[in-house]
Amino acid sequence: MDRMSFLILTEQETQLPVYTRSVGHWDHQEKTVRKEGYPSFQWLYCSSGVGTLRVRGEELPVTPGTGMFLYPHEPHEYEGLEPWELDWITLYGSQVEPLALLAGLTESGVYKVPHPEPLLAHLRHAQAIALSNRPLVGLECSKAAYSLMLDLTRYLSQGSGAIQESGSDRLQPVFDYMETHYAETVTLEELAEVIGVSAKHLCVLFRRSIKLRPMEYLNLLRIRKSKEIMLQERTVTVKEVSRRVGFETPGYFSLLFKRSEGTTPDLFRKWNG
Known part of the structure; x- marks a missing residue:
């Protein structure tokens, strides 16, 4: 049975990081054409039938x-x-896009859902609430x-289909290379050559797999190594660490360390001493 609900929202609700204005279910939705798109994010889940986007x-x-x-x-x-069954929800709020990117939803498209039951339950729950007339x-x-x-x-971030194909297994040689060469000057092009792809494609693989750029991951690895050194060798200076x-200047190292750990290298050493 087709059903849809449009919600009355207060100003308080529109300040939430994620909120919705409408939810619904179609037993068979007719062809939908939006030449200018839709004003919000949308998630539409297909339970049965076949369609095309x-x-x-x-x-x-x-x-x-x-x-x-x-x-x-x-x-x-x-x-x-053919007749297809869709459950849908509109999504608003400041955190929808960051959460979407974290899930690997980097663009409008069709995504395979490896465990649909919990996701469908949220959609059906929202529909039931909206139809309650409260x-x-x-x-x-x-x-x-x-x-x-x-x-x-x-x-979704666990990956399936095309996402899994570009996952961490394919990037393992790059991770291994970083582990061996983190103390040296490493370029993005150098990392891409390890698995025979372009620098741009390597960035795409990293974003899909671990939601970080290659150099971001390399710097996090360097920060982890620096913590090991500081705790194992108490007298070594921050400059030497x-x-x-692999950092060119102590200032840049300290900046990234504080951004990652929430404290300076000296205070980290003191608190863990």
Whole structure:
């Protein structure tokens, strides 16, 4: 049975990091064409049937166990090639995009869901709340929307299909190279050559796999190595530590150390002494 609900929200609810204005379910949604996109993020999960999403000039198949994640204001269209069942929710708030990126939802597209039950439960829960006819249910529906986004980061970031193909197994030679050469000057191009890809493609693989850029990961590795040195060799200076883990200047080392650990190298050593 088709159903959809549009929520009444207070100003307090629109300040939440994630909230929703509408939820719904289609037993068979007709062809939808949005030449100017939609004003919010959307998540649409396919429970049965087959359809297609057209976005950025691509035609992407939608099958049971996949979801369409759509970015705001991006032209797109989708339709069922046979009767298809969709559950959907609109997503607003300052943390929707950061959580989406954390889940690997880097662009509008179709994403395979390895564990759909918890995600579908959030959608159905929000629908039930919205249809309850109780006043001011926006907060409860927004809690379901936030839980949905958190579980997307939990389940989708585990990877499947194309995401898994670009996962940490393929990057293991790069991780090994960093472990061996972290104390040296290492370039992005040098890391890309390890697995025979371009520097740009290496960045894509890193973002999909561990949600970091290659040099960000390398610097975190250097910070970890620096902590080991400071705790094992109590008399070594911060300047020497920074040199031994591959930083060109002690100032840059201290800046990244504080950004990562929330304290300076000297205080870290003191607190762990």
